Amino acid sequence: MNYLKLGLLAFIFSIPFTSFAQFVQKPLPYAFNALEPYIDATTMEIHYTKHHAGYVKNLNAALANIPNDGRDQKITDILKNIAKYDGAVRNNAGGHYNHEFFWSILSPKSNKPSDYLMSAINKQFGSLDSLKGLLNKAALGRFGSGWAWVIVNPQLKLEVISTPLQDNPLMGDAPKKGTPILGIDVWEHAYYLKYQNKRGDYLAAIWNVFNWDEISRLYEANVPKLTLDQKWSSLANYSASLDKIKELSAKDPKQMIFHTSKLTDAAKELTKSPIPADYASNAMTKNIGDLGNLSTNLDQLIRKKAKSKLINNAIAQINDLVKNILSTVNN
Numbered sequence: 350m351n352y353l354k355l356g357l358l359a360f361i362f363s364i365p366f367t368s369f370a371q372f373v374q375k376p377l378p379y380a381f382n383a384l385e386p387y388i389d390a391t392t393m394e395i396h397y398t399k400h401h402a403g404y405v406k407n408l409n410a411a412l413a414n415i416p417n418d419g420r421d422q423k424i425t426d427i428l429k430n431i432a433k434y435d436g437a438v439r440n441n442a443g444g445h446y447n448h449e450f451f452w453s454i455l456s457p458k459s460n461k462p463s464d465y466l467m468s469a470i471n472k473q474f475g476s477l478d479s480l481k482g483l484l485n486k487a488a489l490g491r492f493g494s495g496w497a498w499v500i501v502n503p504q505l506k507l508e509v510i511s512t513p514l515q516d517n518p519l520m521g522d523a524p525k526k527g528t529p530i531l532g533i534d535v536w537e538h539a540y541y542l543k544y545q546n547k548r549g550d551y552l553a554a555i556w557n558v559f560n561w562d563e564i565s566r567l568y569e570a571n572v573p574k575l576t577l578d579q580k581w582s583s584l585a586n587y588s589a590s591l592d593k594i595k596e597l598s599a600k601d602p603k604q605m606i607f608h609t610s611k612l613t614d615a616a617k618e619l620t621k622s623p624i625p626a627d628y629a630s631n632a633m634t635k636n637i638g639d640l641g642n643l644s645t646n647l648d649q650l651i652r653k654k655a656k657s658k659l660i661n662n663a664i665a666q667i668n669d670l671v672k673n674i675l676s677t678v679n680n
């Protein structure tokens with residue numbers, strides 16, 4: 350009898366844990382008026398407490414019809430497998446994800462893209478202003494309601510796209526797939542109270558409240574920084590050899606011959622191997638050639654037992670040139 354009671358109790362208490370998991374809105378990370386004057390407090394309040402909250406409520410209602418083991422639990426998995434769901438799940442899962450994302454990439458604190466992100470923007474678009482022009486054009490060109498995005502595409506390049514309604518580039522059937530790092534809501538509910546039909550004015554203003562720390566973090570999470578060895582192994586090898594010489598030159602000059610000949614070998618390998626396409630230029634060809642000559646010169650100074658002042662000057666010259674080369678490679 351006791352076992353029967355225990356079994357019944359276990360069944361009753363297990364119900365909440367096996368029933369469908371509800372999605373909930375994260376708290377807005379700033380006050381409704383925090384993005385004033387660019388986005389007004391009333392718009393933010395209605396946008397968060399009515400529109401976004403509505404997507405969450407309707408998503409939970411749409412998913413309640415599906416058995417728990419017949420649906421994905423994570424919002425990103427729902428988006429990935431969106432083709433197997435109906436229109437209500439599509440619109441509201443997209444609506445929930447897009448708004449949660451949108452709040453996270455806005456901030457009242459004005460900042461700027463990280464050097465790493467800025468370097469990718471400059472390489473791909475020429476400047477941040479060019480990217481702004483492209484994104485605003487995509488946002489203005491989106492007929493009716495939708496979103497404009499900067500994504501990291503499957504080739505790990507930045508790309509500007511737009512999607513209709515609450516679609517997004519994480520959806521499995523999206524024509525352009527990728528991971529968003531920046532998105533602009535161009536539904537009228539995002540701007541109409543302050544800007545009425547002037548979507549262009551809203552788009553100009555929103556650039557004052559982008560959370561570049563978060564956007565930069567998302568970029569780096571999706572496009573991890575390469576090590577020097579991964580970018581240019583013969584330069585990494587040379588640089589390590591040079592570090593050893595810098596360390597020894599002050600402490601144990603007798604060891605220098607062994608290491609300067611190693612440096613000369615590293616320089617030969619560096620000058621023989623092709624410069625990676627990302628850093629190839631006439632200036633780089635000249636710098637690498639100079640590095641080869643300076644390394645040979647240092648080796649000769651050591652063998653001739655030249656004065657330490659001459660040797661240290663030669664090392665300093667090499668060091669300056671390597672720093673110069675690395676600043677290009679690391680940007």
Ligand SMILES: [Fe+2]
Pocket residue numbers: 396400448534536538539
């Ligand atoms: Fe919205």
